[in-house]
Amino acid sequence: MSFEIDIEKRLGDTQVSLTLEAGDGATVLFGPSGVGKSSILNMVAGLLRPDRGRIAVDGETLFGDGFDVPPDRRKAGYVFQEARLFPHMRVRANLLYGVRGEAERFEDIIGFLGIGRLLDRWPRTLSGGEAQRVAIGRALLSQPRFLLLDEPLSSLDRARREEIMLAIEHVRDVLKLPILMVTHDPEEAERIGNRVVRM
Amino acid sequence: MLDATEWGIVALSLKVGGVAMLVTLPVAFALAWLLARVRFPGKVVVDAAIHLPLVVPPVVTGWLLLLAFGPNGPIGAWLQDWFGVTVLFRWTGAAIAAGVMALPLMVRAMRISIEAVDRRLENAARTLGAGPWRVFWTLTLPLSTPGVLAGAVLGFARSIGEFGATITFVSNVPGETQTLPLAIYSALQQPGADALVWRLSCVSVGLSLIALIASELLTRRAGRGLHVL
Numbered sequence: 001m002s003f004e005i006d007i008e009k010r011l012g013d014t015q016v017s018l019t020l021e022a023g024d025g026a027t028v029l030f031g032p033s034g035v036g037k038s039s040i041l042n043m044v045a046g047l048l049r050p051d052r053g054r055i056a057v058d059g060e061t062l063f064g065d066g067f068d069v070p071p072d073r074r075k076a077g078y079v080f081q082e083a084r085l086f087p088h089m090r091v092r093a094n095l096l097y098g099v100r101g102e103a104e105r106f107e108d109i110i111g112f113l114g115i116g117r118l119l120d121r122w123p124r125t126l127s128g129g130e131a132q133r134v135a136i137g138r139a140l141l142s143q144p145r146f147l148l149l150d151e152p153l154s155s156l157d158r159a160r161r162e163e164i165m166l167a168i169e170h171v172r173d174v175l176k177l178p179i180l181m182v183t184h185d186p187e188e189a190e191r192i193g194n195r196v197v198r199m
Numbered sequence: 200m201l202d203a204t205e206w207g208i209v210a211l212s213l214k215v216g217g218v219a220m221l222v223t224l225p226v227a228f229a230l231a232w233l234l235a236r237v238r239f240p241g242k243v244v245v246d247a248a249i250h251l252p253l254v255v256p257p258v259v260t261g262w263l264l265l266l267a268f269g270p271n272g273p274i275g276a277w278l279q280d281w282f283g284v285t286v287l288f289r290w291t292g293a294a295i296a297a298g299v300m301a302l303p304l305m306v307r308a309m310r311i312s313i314e315a316v317d318r319r320l321e322n323a324a325r326t327l328g329a330g331p332w333r334v335f336w337t338l339t340l341p342l343s344t345p346g347v348l349a350g351a352v353l354g355f356a357r358s359i360g361e362f363g364a365t366i367t368f369v370s371n372v373p374g375e376t377q378t379l380p381l382a383i384y385s386a387l388q389q390p391g392a393d394a395l396v397w398r399l400s401c402v403s404v405g406l407s408l409i410a411l412i413a414s415e416l417l418t419r420r421a422g423r424g425l426h427v428l
Contacts (some may be wrong), residue, residue, distance in 0.1 A: 047322050047325065070325075072328050072329055073328075077326075078326040082319075086337075086338060087342075100328065139326075142326075148326075
């Protein structure tokens with residue numbers, strides 16, 4: 001199983017809970033805003049602590065059974081709703097931030113994302129689509145074991161969405177990384193997800 | 200223009216202010232970080248204690264420093280026993296007084312700039328494999344740097360204007376602890392020294408103005424999110 005998740009968390013008045021066992025490919029958490037979809041991703045990434053439960057990826061326990069692996073050791077490639085590029089670093093430094101040792105697949109990854117000509121730019125000069133592609137590149141270059149995508153298309157116009165959608169499909173089908181993605185768009189859920197979990 | 204003695208007063212003021220600011224800087228940053236980022240019991244009390252020099256009469260702060268650093272005070276006795284030094288009637292004592300008085304202003308400015316660093320960026324860095332220290336050195340510190348420098352410059356300006364705590368703690372010794380405000384105070388006691396008061400006051404206002412403008416420019420830079428130093 002790629003993802004084994006059984007967690008509960010109370011956030012204010014909302015009780016967030018999810019039980020999920022998902023195989024390879026992309027699993028989409030689909031539902032309206034405010035049901036705690038992003039909180040689920042934060043808990044899988046280790047940025048938010050569940051009240052109880054267990055999270056395991058590829059058989060390795062990240063949380064529960066006495067484990068709480070810190071976020072920097074979970075090897076999650078997390079792409080947020082906003083690109084969250086580091087504003088004081090150029091694109092190249094952003095991309096290399098999570099690289100340990102040699103950046104083996106650097107050329108490959110900037111190639112399929114089409115961001116080679118952006119390397120010397122500052123994040124504030126990028127369009128929304130460019131910034132989001134750099135954010136995906138940065139996550140992939142950190143050699144993640146799995147990818148977390150939090151509405152990565154929501155801030156983009158239609159043309160840009162298609163670019164990112166293709167990039168995500170490439171990650172799913174060619175790089176074959178397990179993906180856990182959150183969206184409230186049925187079309188995206190249908191196209192990206194090998195399975196869709198309604199919340 | 201200024202004569203050699205008056206230039207000496209200006210130089211001493213800059214030395215006292217500069218040393219006070221440099222020594223206080225890491226302490227102020229550590230306290231600012233603690234207040235901005237860590238939850239701990241008694242935080243309100245620590246916060247209030249740091250701000251005390253801002254509201255307590257400076258003469259009281261000076262007197263407390265005298266108690267602590269005097270020959271029988273805990274720090275004074277320790278300095279004397281271990282290093283054979285005293286800060287009483289010395290420029291180093293003036294720098295300590297200036298640093299203590301500047302601390303709350305510096306902590307305030309730095310705390311605001313640390314709080315302004317987007318936690319979401321720090322979280323993103325954690326997921327990319329950066330531990331807490333790497334996040335601090337590569338994100339928190341550089342992103343808060345303009346605000347931290349603004350706080351430091353503000354502290355410097357406050358230090359070169361320090362009067363009450365300094366005169367109480369290390370007295371008014373020409374050439375050793377007589378900084379600009381103390382020299383102006385002495386000149387005011389002498390008949391016919393109006394011209395001297397004017398000259399020193401102009402220098403004092405000029406230095407403060409330059410420091411405040413520098414601090415304001417740095418704050419704006421931080422506010423615009425340029426962060427590129």
